[in-house]
Amino acid sequence: MLLLGETSDSGNSVDPILFSNLANTDALVSVLDFSFQFGDDVFNLDTLLNTIAASRTGRTLEQAITNGKDFAGTVLTNAPTGGLIAAAGNGGTVATAGAVSYADAVKLFSSVDPAYRADGHFFAHQTVNDYLAAQVTTTGRPLYKTSDAGNLILVQGKELLINQAMPALTSTAGVAQVAFGRADKAIAYTLRDVRVQILEPNVQQLTKRVVFSVRFGAGILDAANAVKVLKS
Amino acid sequence: MAPQAVEQKKLEIQKNLRTVSTLLTQKSTPAIEAQIAKLNANTADLESDVRMLLEIESQLPNVVETQIADVKRSVNLLPEIQAQLIRNNHSTTHYTPNTDRRAAINQAFNRAWNGKMTPEQRDLVSGIDTAGGAVVPQEFFGSFVEALKFYGPIASKALLRDTSTGRSTKVPVVNDTGNGFAVAW
Numbered sequence: 001m002l003l004l005g006e007t008s009d010s011g012n013s014v015d016p017i018l019f020s021n022l023a024n025t026d027a028l029v030s031v032l033d034f035s036f037q038f039g040d041d042v043f044n045l046d047t048l049l050n051t052i053a054a055s056r057t058g059r060t061l062e063q064a065i066t067n068g069k070d071f072a073g074t075v076l077t078n079a080p081t082g083g084l085i086a087a088a089g090n091g092g093t094v095a096t097a098g099a100v101s102y103a104d105a106v107k108l109f110s111s112v113d114p115a116y117r118a119d120g121h122f123f124a125h126q127t128v129n130d131y132l133a134a135q136v137t138t139t140g141r142p143l144y145k146t147s148d149a150g151n152l153i154l155v156q157g158k159e160l161l162i163n164q165a166m167p168a169l170t171s172t173a174g175v176a177q178v179a180f181g182r183a184d185k186a187i188a189y190t191l192r193d194v195r196v197q198i199l200e201p202n203v204q205q206l207t208k209r210v211v212f213s214v215r216f217g218a219g220i221l222d223a224a225n226a227v228k229v230l231k232s
Numbered sequence: 233m234a235p236q237a238v239e240q241k242k243l244e245i246q247k248n249l250r251t252v253s254t255l256l257t258q259k260s261t262p263a264i265e266a267q268i269a270k271l272n273a274n275t276a277d278l279e280s281d282v283r284m285l286l287e288i289e290s291q292l293p294n295v296v297e298t299q300i301a302d303v304k305r306s307v308n309l310l311p312e313i314q315a316q317l318i319r320n321n322h323s324t325t326h327y328t329p330n331t332d333r334r335a336a337i338n339q340a341f342n343r344a345w346n347g348k349m350t351p352e353q354r355d356l357v358s359g360i361d362t363a364g365g366a367v368v369p370q371e372f373f374g375s376f377v378e379a380l381k382f383y384g385p386i387a388s389k390a391l392l393r394d395t396s397t398g399r400s401t402k403v404p405v406v407n408d409t410g411n412g413f414a415v416a417w
Contacts, residue, residue, distance in 0.1 A: 016408030023393075024400040048376055055378075061387040078400075084390070121389060126382070163384035188391040192398035215398025221391070221405050 023190050024078035025217030028070060030056050032210040036201065039208055053196050053212045064216050065189055066123075066165035079218045084187045084227060085166065085176050087220045091228030098171030098232070100128060100178060102135075102143065102154075108180050108230040109155040116182045116226045122160040123179040127168040129160055174231055181227030189218040238285070241278045245271065302340040 032052065039045065060071045068076050068083035080087060091108040094100055105122070112120060124132075132152055135143040144152045144160075151159040158180070167175045192215040199209040248271045356364030393401060 014411040016406050016411065018404065018406055020402050020404045022400055022402050025398050027398075043372065044375060051376070051378060058387065059381075059383045062383045065386050065390050084386075123384070123386065161385055161389070162382060163386050164382060165384070165386070183386060183389040184391040186390070188393065188403045189387075190393045190395045190398075190401045192395050215395075217398075217400055219401070219403040221403065222407065 021080075021188075021219035021221065023188060023217035023219035025190060025192075025215045026070075026076045026078050028060055028064070028214050028216055030060075030212040032212070033207045034210070036206045036208065049196050049210055053194050056212060057194050057214055060214075061189075061191075061216070062163065063165045065183075065187060065218060066163055068218070076216070079216070080187070080220045083218070084183065084223060085179065085229060087223035088176075088179055088181070088186065088227040088229045089224040091178075091180060091230045093173075093231050094177060097173065098169065100124075100132060100169070100230070104230055105132075105154045105178065108178055108228060109158065111228045112181045113225055116185060117156070117158070120158055120181050121183070122154050122158055123163040123166060123183075124160055124177065125166045125168045126162050126164060128166075128177055129162050131169050132160065170232055172232060176229045177232050178230040179227055180230075183227060185226035186221055186223035187218055188221055189216060191216055238278065238281055241274060241281070245274050245278065248274065299340060303337065307337070 032049075034042075042048065056071070063069050063071055063073075064076060064079060064083065066083050066085055068079040068081055068086070070076060075081070089111070091111040092104070094104045108122075109117065129152060132144055132154070133142070137143055144154060147153055147159050149159070151161060154160050160178075163179075166179065167177065169177065194212065194214045197211045197213070199211060201208045248267055251267055356368050358365045358368040358370075395401065
């Protein structure tokens with residue numbers, strides 16, 4: 001029996017392609033100050049802070065995963081450049097600038113391997129969603145039906161999910177308008193639990209400082225095949 | 233005199249009768265005479281009050297009927313006003329009684345039900361100090377009402393791995409999509 005090293009080849013072997021992606025992390029923080037007076041008077045302070053932390057995390061993750069940026073639009077140091085949209089494959093170009101037709105949606109849908117269509121979703125900015133929602137047939141009825149969750153169904157029962165981190169509807173060429181595919185096969189991200197820390201009081205300013213922090217890292221998987229992007 | 237007062241008088245008379253009965257048993261003549269005089273005075277008062285109540289009771293239906301008739305007369309004027317509006321080519325659907333007539337109707341109703349309505353009261357306006365707001369206590373809702381702004385569910389669709397440290401994580405990927413079985417190797 002011949003034992004082969006991992007880098008050896010018998011000449012007949014057909015090996016799978018192995019690669020890895022390192023999800024390096026960035027520390028993302030957000031700060032909030034409140035006065036002693038506020039701290040004494042406010043009710044449900046814990047609930048308030050946790051709610052704020054959750055909302056800020058959600059908004060930030062949308063940007064970080066989609067574009068590799070923080071909420072303010074600053075590029076993350078360690079995240080994949082351009083995030084999911086930059087790593088996604090080419091799903092074609094719209095036929096008419098500033099518009100997304102049904103044929104465009106089908107073109108995007110068809111560009112994705114059927115293995116990734118199952119459990120796939122369309123993603124687009126709210127303005128694209130609203131544009132599509134306004135499309136009607138020649139008899140004036142809505143062109144796209146909606147799911148039980150209230151999302152538009154574009155092609156073969158696949159829902160369109162709003163992603164506010166994606167570009168708005170535009171006539172500028174080369175801008176991602178709609179994405180389709182399996183995001184969980186395209187990008188993986190790590191997240192350390194969101195921390196809410198109340199620092200020592202600042203007696204000079206009679207304030208307390210709350211620091212919300214999370215460590216976020218992302219790695220690209222089979223993004224080129226799992227998700228395709230339709231561009232303007 | 234109010235019915236409660238009449239009842240009180242009645243109880244007082246009964247009490248006096250019991251006293252007289254007691255005194256008769258004791259055969260105390262001056263005391264008996266004093267109680268009889270007191271009893272006679274109370275009886276006269278009571279008879280007077282009863283007569284007054286009966287008179288008021290007999291007049292009350294007439295007063296109510298008179299006031300209700302006033303209301304009916306005011307209401308009967310409405311068709312006439314509507315007819316006049318139709319003659320003036322106005323839509324009756326937008327008809328609203330003028331302020332004076334509405335006030336007259338309200339006044340008639342108030343007269344008809346005088347004594348049966350709750351007395352006038354002024355509600356405190358919590359937002360205006362001079363209208364009583366200065367003494368109206370305030371409360372908070374027990375929770376914050378959070379303003380909303382949508383963010384998408386992409387984070388729930390991408391592959392997530394929670395870590396306790398936040399360290400970098402290697403993500404291995406295997407792609408064997410180009411391979412399959414062949415008849416020979």
